[in-house]
Amino acid sequence: MRLIVVDNYEAMSRKAANMVAAQILLKPESVLGLATGSTPLMTYQFLIKLYKDETINLDGVTTFNLDEYVGISKGNENSYHYYMEENFFKYVNIKSENQHIPDGNATNLEAECFSYEKKIKSKGGIDFQVLGIGNNGHIGFNEPDLKFEAVTHPINLDDETIKANSRFFESEAEVPKKAITMGVRTIMNSRKVILLANGQNKTETIYKAIYGKIDPHLPASILQLHPDVTFILDREAASLIKDTSDMQYVDLYL
């Protein structure tokens, strides 16, 4: 595991965008796995900038989002379809047929999950996966569980996740209770993974994910076993990690 600790959210976002950009420059037909939520917002802004100044071209890129809520329309401003369109896709040149997000309104959710997983495989798998992390250690919407084995599947969201995500909705009651998510197995099959975290509400979870027991009750802990994973953290999220506090910029291999 590689650990990069930078001063603040902006530096974390720049570092993440630069790593995605390097991936695209080295393999213009890359398959990217993408996350939503607050954490990667500025990463998308930096990527848009890199596209606008012609450092990167996303014409050959294929994307697969990690997850989508079940039961809200694509046009709903809290859907991840809407998020991706408004925060990234509409500003760059990824072909629409190459943008993939699970359909949370599919009549048969199991069939949708099966076909999503199949599509990922048919594109040769994910080259580069971007992750955030939930306060309960979830990655994608893989909530704490008894097993790690799942591929893309429908999931009931935990109360903690519903509470955390209610900040985007009018009220907690409006937060969907269900989602479709890539499974931990799908994520672990990605060739390269970066996980971004900032702010003090992630500090303890990050500590457990890096140093804790590898346990499906903290889904991100399995990343300790990924052959090419980088955690990019701001100082606050990294504050329980030993030996980094008085360094300017920390780049550690654990």
Ligand code: F6R
């Ligand atoms: C979003 C996703 C989630 C978020 C996590 C953190 O696509 O898969 O795992 O990354 O819930 O969310 P934020 O960034 O809003 O703290």
